[in-house]
Amino acid sequence: KNQVEQSPQSLIILEGKNCTLQCNYTVSPFSNLRWYKQDTGRGPVSLTIMTFSENTKSNGRYTATLDADTKQSSLHITASQLSDSASYICVVTDTGGFKTIFGAGTRLFVKA
Amino acid sequence: ETGVTQSPTHLIKTRGQQVTLRCSSQSGHNTVSWYQQALGQGPQFIFQYYREEENGRGNFPPRFSGLQFPNYSSELNVNALELDDSALYLCASRSAGGRAGTQYFGPGTRLTVL
Numbered sequence: 001k002n003q004v005e006q007s008p009q010s011l012i013i014l015e016g017k018n019c020t021l022q023c024n025y026t027v028s029p030f031s032n033l034r035w036y037k038q039d040t041g042r043g044p045v046s047l048t049i050m051t052f053s054e055n056t057k058s059n060g061r062y063t064a065t066l067d068a069d070t071k072q073s074s075l076h077i078t079a080s081q082l083s084d085s086a087s088y089i090c091v092v093t094d095t096g097g098f099k100t101i102f103g104a105g106t107r108l109f110v111k112a
Numbered sequence: 113e114t115g116v117t118q119s120p121t122h123l124i125k126t127r128g129q130q131v132t133l134r135c136s137s138q139s140g141h142n143t144v145s146w147y148q149q150a151l152g153q154g155p156q157f158i159f160q161y162y163r164e165e166e167n168g169r170g171n172f173p174p175r176f177s178g179l180q181f182p183n184y185s186s187e188l189n190v191n192a193l194e195l196d197d198s199a200l201y202l203c204a205s206r207s208a209g210g211r212a213g214t215q216y217f218g219p220g221t222r223l224t225v226l
Contacts, residue, residue: 044202
């Protein structure tokens with residue numbers, strides 16, 4: 001069964017600290033993996049997208065890694081800011097582009 | 113801003129009623145997907161439209177139906193509303209000729225069923 005599992009479910013960190021969010025998937029055959037940031041009640045906004053051949057992708061303070069062999073990805077946030085408080089969703093798409101599986105997300109709270 | 117717009121932003125309905133949600137895709141995007149996102153959950157795929165035809169569907173009953181128009185805008189219709197239909201409904205568009213997975217989400221419509 002195609003699945004995307006994220007951990008932790010929620011996370012609280014202090015402003016300025018770093019954190020890493022995890023995503024494990026079983027979607028096959030794999031095409032790409034995306035990380036989205038979703039503010040409460042808003043649509044998701046794309047942070048990074050990686051294909052099978054890419055190991056890392058950065059977008060400002062966000063760095064995503066991908067290990068296609070172990071089917072694991074991580075999203076690292078450096079020097080967190082209060083505005084980073086949101087849900088971070090991992091999304092995996094198969095090679096046909098028709099099967100897109102969303103993780104349940106990690107809820108990040110950044111405190112002053 | 114992604115260029116994808118949805119209307120209305122919020123909607124309150126009662127059980128048994130019908131609802132229509134609307135989505136305008138980003139310019140040049142001919143593929144539109146609809147998702148249902150319950151509180152605290154990830155989005156669940158409802159269906160996808162390409163050039164006015166449904167070409168993919170998730171595990172949703174037939175009372176969830178859709179349309180895509182020649183200008184690639186789209187509607188999601190839900191009949192016989194149930195309490196569990198309360199959710200954020202997201203529309204996402206992409207170009208079919210573009211990289212698979214490069215889709216842009218609208219802000220969503222929050223539907224509450226009482």
